[in-house]
Amino acid sequence: MTFLDQADRGIPTGLAKVLHLNWALTLLLATVASVGFLMLYSVAGGSFEPWAKAQMIRFGLGLAAMFIVGFIHIRFWRGIAPIAYAAGIVLLIIVEFFGSIGMGAQRWIDLGFIMLQPSELMKIALVMMLALYYDWLPREKVSRPLWVALPLVLTLIPTAMVLQQPDLGTAILIVASGGVVMFLAGVSLWYFIAAVSGGVGLVSLVMMSRGESWQILKDYQYKRIETFLDPSLDPLGSGYHITQSKIALGSGGLSGRGFMEGTQTRLNFLPEKHTDFIFTTLAEEFGFVGSISLLMLYLLVVVFCLVSAMRNRDRFGALLTGGIAATFFFFFAVNMAMVMGLIPVVGVPLPLVSYGGSAMLVLMAAFGLVQSAHIHRPR
Amino acid sequence: MRRPSQTTPTYVTRRGLMLLGLKLGVVGGLGYRMRQLQVEQADTFRLLAEENRVNIRLLPPARGLIFDRNGKPIAVNQQNYRVTVVREQTDNPEETLHKLSRLIPLPPDRQEKVLKEMRQRSAFVPVTVTEHLSWEEIARVAANAPALPGVTTEVGLTRHYPELENFAHIVGYVGPVSERDLNRVEDPDPLLQIPDFQIGKTGIEQRVEGGLRGGAGNSRIEVNAAGRVMRELERTEGIAGQDLHLTIDKELQAYALKRMAGQSSAAVVLDVKTGEIIVSASAPSFDPNAFVFGISTGNWNELLNDPYRPLSNKAVSGAYPPGSTFKMVVALAALEAGVVGPGETVYCPGHYQLGRRRFHCWKRGGHGHTDLNESLKFSCDVYYYDVARRVGIEKITAMANRLGIGIKHDLPLPAISEGLTPTKAWKRRVHDEDWLVGDTLNSGIGQGFMLASPLQLAVMTARIASGREITPRLIRAVEGQPTAKPPPAELDISEQSLGLVRRGMFDVVNGRRGTARRSRIVDPENRMAGKTGTSQVRIITPEERARGVFKNKDLPWERRDHALFVSYAPYTDPRYAMAVIVEHGGGGSVAAAPIARDIMLRCLYGPVPPLEAYPAEERDKIEALRAAEPPVEETPPPSTSDRA
Incomplete structure (x- = not known):
């Protein structure tokens, strides 16, 4: 009891927790979400139906989830991390066999009241699991090969399953999230350098083999890779999206065409304008000023989380916060890079802004974990 | 018993700062890309966006009228009433056509043709059901409009010759633009591409085509990605063709x-x-x-084989x-x-x-x-x-x-x-x-x-x-201006x-x-x-x-x-x-x-x-x-x- 007293000294209890919430972060998230409402309203042609209203309700639910998760002691979340990880794996197996088809891939589980995307859940569960692992692992063992291999396996199992769906975007995000936790935990930089150069080496080997006697992939697979990397080779297919997206962005100019004045959006030239490509609407209607502002908002969220993580002396809480911040960062960075034609199109939504229920709820719950780590940090 | 997790997070701090630096680099890259697209190349993309959305549609001008020497009409433009159906606005195209057939003459084979065309075209494209309806017929359709979703009545202009056969050899006639008409001119007037556009085929209608035709107007319309017309941005009416007064009584x-x-x-x-x-x-x-409106083969052969040669202008x-x-x-x-x-x-x-x-x-x-x-x-x-x-x-x-x-x-x-x-x-x-x-x-x-x-x-x-x-x-x-006539020597x-x-x-x-x-x-x-x-x-x-x-x-x-x-x-x-x-x-x-x-x-x-x-x-x-x-x-x- 004395130890617990010691450990929890200064940690608020009961309603006092509300005062110790990271209010600045909460406000930032609400601001980002509001940008989302505005854009969904615009995309629907100046109507709360069908997207903006639903999104607001979800954000409300998400906020509630964040508070509930945040008020529960971080110890609890550390305790259930392995269960969460196992549950994520089970759900991924279930979705493999019983999931419904969405956007050409098996991704969703129908829970009756919500369409759940297990891969979303998996990202957070993995971060929790790895944070727990490094909390438990003595510092000096962190960079030993065997102890590096274990978290690598923990990361690669769900990654492989998500790739199977196939959902390349989420798979990349899972690997990145896992990698970031390992990075924050202090795994030797050489591993990262080796992983990156190994990846680059493998890819160049595969590409170099083309046309040689030892060609690794089939010809059509190379063609697919080509159009994936350069959509302009297929201007009516995948290239259409990115061309129209760039037109929308560019035509926004410095200050945008004005709220609800974006012709690319209004006239349906943009595909998936309410989900993955919603950033183009913002960029078209509010211009460079609008898009850079959103980017700054996102950056602030990440910075707040990272600062919170760095000031947290609880290793689990710090790694969890840093990992979630990184997940969030990868979300928006990949989405923006995608719509701006910097990287190939992979299905990654813009966090808190794109229309989508389960992603929003999972993300808000994850920020609940950040809040919990913040409130219950050792003082 | 769990190990207390109170390790000093120096590594987290150092690695955290490194991560932050990496992230700032990525954000800088994203910001630079935004600048590139939205500031440096904004004009190019603005132009492309306009090209995306704006279509120019030609408006056919009214063809010049032809009168006799006393101003009596010989070739006029008559209002052509037609009925069109838009597939997406009608719940059941078959039923709509069936209802229409009770109001206006619409034989079953024509209904089949219309249904086929409706299936081939986009759902929002109006398909012509019948043309050249009388005023009574069109009024009947208009009166029943509430029961006929997706059915609209339209009016266009077609040529009419009230003098019937009296001026056939002089004035000639107009008809739909044929492949041959298009090949004959070197730089075809874009008007000729308008479906149902009529061009002079013979007689004065053909020989004075340039003056009678007039100039195309245009309508700048905004279209969406599927090609549907959203609204008209600007409209310039065509220049009507020149009216002719003939010397004939x-x-x-x-x-x-x-x-x-x-x-x-x-x-x-x-x-x-x-x-x-x-x-x-x-x-x-x-x-x-x-x-x-296109002559039937039977009538054509009859004219062609008549020993009195009605098609030739003997005069x-x-x-x-x-x-x-x-x-x-x-x-x-x-x-x-x-x-x-x-x-x-x-x-x-x-x-x-x-x-x-x-x-x-x-x-x-x-x-x-x-x-x-x-x-x-x-x-x-x-x-x-x-x-x-x-x-x-x-x-x-x-x-x-x-x-x-x-x-x-x-x-x-x-x-x-x-x-x-x-x-x-x-x-x-x-x-x-x-x-x-x-x-x-x-x-x-x-x-x-x-x-x-x-x-x-x-x-x-x-x-x-x-x-x-x-x-x-x-x-x-021409246009009321007497044509110049040097006094005969x-x-x-x-x-x-x-x-x-x-x-x-x-x-x-x-x-x-x-x-x-x-x-x-x-x-x-x-x-x-x-x-x-x-x-x-x-x-x-x-x-x-x-x-x-x-x-x-x-x-x-x-x-x-x-x-x-x-x-x-x-x-x-x-x-x-x-x-x-x-x-x-x-x-x-x-x-x-x-x-x-x-x-x-x-x-x-x-x-x-x-x-x-x-x-x-x-x-x-x-x-x-x-x-x-x-x-x-x-x-x-x-x-x-x-x-x-």
Whole structure:
């Protein structure tokens, strides 16, 4: 009891927790979400139906989830991390066999009241699991090969399953999230350098083999890779999206065409304008000023989380916060890079802004974990 | 017991800062990309966005209207009511069409076609169900609109010819643009690409296409990614085509065609002073409206196979041996060349001997001693054999050309006949044979190689009557502005020669034994001068001549003589010149002259000429005819829509 007293000294209890919430972060998230409402309203042609209203309700639910998760002691979340990880794996197996088809891939589980995307859940569960692992692992063992291999396996199992769906975007995000936790935990930089150069080496080997006697992939697979990397080779297919997206962005100019004045959006030239490509609407209607502002908002969220993580002396809480911040960062960075034609199109939504229920709820719950780590940090 | 997790997070802090640095780098990259797209290349992308959304749609202009000389409509634009259906706005296309079929004529096969087209096109594209509905029909559809979702009534403009067959050969008709039309022009007007656009196919509609068509308007419309029209951004109305006023008098034209009905014939009336074509009729004719919406193969074949050739404009495109109507040309050529004097006579025994060949006069017994006046009055052939031989073919041809024969007159019509005025060089070139004296003799009576169109004969008559170089004109005003007309120059023919020939023509109609005496006008104010012609289309063999020449009524239609008559009136102050031909009609005095007289009377007096103008012996017949067929009350002109 004395130890617990010691450990929890200064940690608020009961309603006092509300005062110790990271209010600045909460406000930032609400601001980002509001940008989302505005854009969904615009995309629907100046109507709360069908997207903006639903999104607001979800954000409300998400906020509630964040508070509930945040008020529960971080110890609890550390305790259930392995269960969460196992549950994520089970759900991924279930979705493999019983999931419904969405956007050409098996991704969703129908829970009756919500369409759940297990891969979303998996990202957070993995971060929790790895944070727990490094909390438990003595510092000096962190960079030993065997102890590096274990978290690598923990990361690669769900990654492989998500790739199977196939959902390349989420798979990349899972690997990145896992990698970031390992990075924050202090795994030797050489591993990262080796992983990156190994990846680059493998890819160049595969590409170099083309046309040689030892060609690794089939010809059509190379063609697919080509159009994936350069959509302009297929201007009516995948290239259409990115061309129209760039037109929308560019035509926004410095200050945008004005709220609800974006012709690319209004006239349906943009595909998936309410989900993955919603950033183009913002960029078209509010211009460079609008898009850079959103980017700054996102950056602030990440910075707040990272600062919170760095000031947290609880290793689990710090790694969890840093990992979630990184997940969030990868979300928006990949989405923006995608719509701006910097990287190939992979299905990654813009966090808190794109229309989508389960992603929003999972993300808000994850920020609940950040809040919990913040409130219950050792003082 | 769990290990307390209170390790100092120095590594987290250091690695956290490294991570933050990496992230800032990525964000910097994203920001730079935004700047690149939204600031540096903004103009390019703005342009691309405009190209995406803005389409330009052409608006067809209203076609220029065509009126007769008195402003009566001849070619108008009629409102074309049509019904269209938009698939996505109708719950059940089959049922909608079925409902429509109870309101307007819509046969099942048409319904099938519409349904098929609806399936092929995008859901928002309007598909035409039927066109050319009456006002009552369209009103019925409009009244039931609430029960017919997706059905709309539209109105467009199509050409209509209220005068039906009366102007088919002059005005022609319009029709849908064909592949051939598109290939014919080098830089096609984008208007031609508009579906259902109508273009002049023949006649004035074709030859004055440029003026009648007008200029395209355009509408800048905003479209969405699927091509659906969202709204109109800007609209520039087209420039309507130019209105034309023809020189033709609608009433006289209609009368001429009615008068010639049942015969393959043509009539041209010219204003002697201006050269304006008052009547240019070719019978039988056809209804040009049938061509506007595409003519059926059956009707087309019927027109094509009719021996009376309703599709050809005989008045302008036909070429006939002028026969005796050519004798004025020979007479003038001879008088001007001085090879014959006015009182000089030629003896006509009924034939003219040239070596071993005998050229016959139409009158077996001959005309005896014949002077110029009598040669015209009685149409003596021998006189002209003799005179033609003396003056020579080159001078005859030169005179014919000077009077407008063998000249292609410049009119906005297709297939204008040049006729044929032979020369020695021509025969050598075309037939590779020497010119024979016999050819000159045949030419002297307007036979042989000599060919002229009714228009050319009318021009010849007008030139003789006026002594001026009258040229025919068909368009009186464009957009209300009279077309420029240089005053006709004097013909270089002496007034004395012209006077002799005119006097001869006067006597043909009014002389005691003139060939066209029965067709004279007795009103001294409006006396008519003229010349009959009966041109042979077959060769009369010596055997037939010996046995007795076949009467026309004993011959099959296509071997009978052409009947011709040229005339002008009033004799003292000529105003109208005319040529009439009745193909295979027999004698000119019997078949052609009465038609000419009747048309001329209406030119002079209007629709109901006084009985006193007719010769006394004809009046009973005319009165009986009028009683049998009371003149139709002049109906007010049908209300034709102006440009909508």
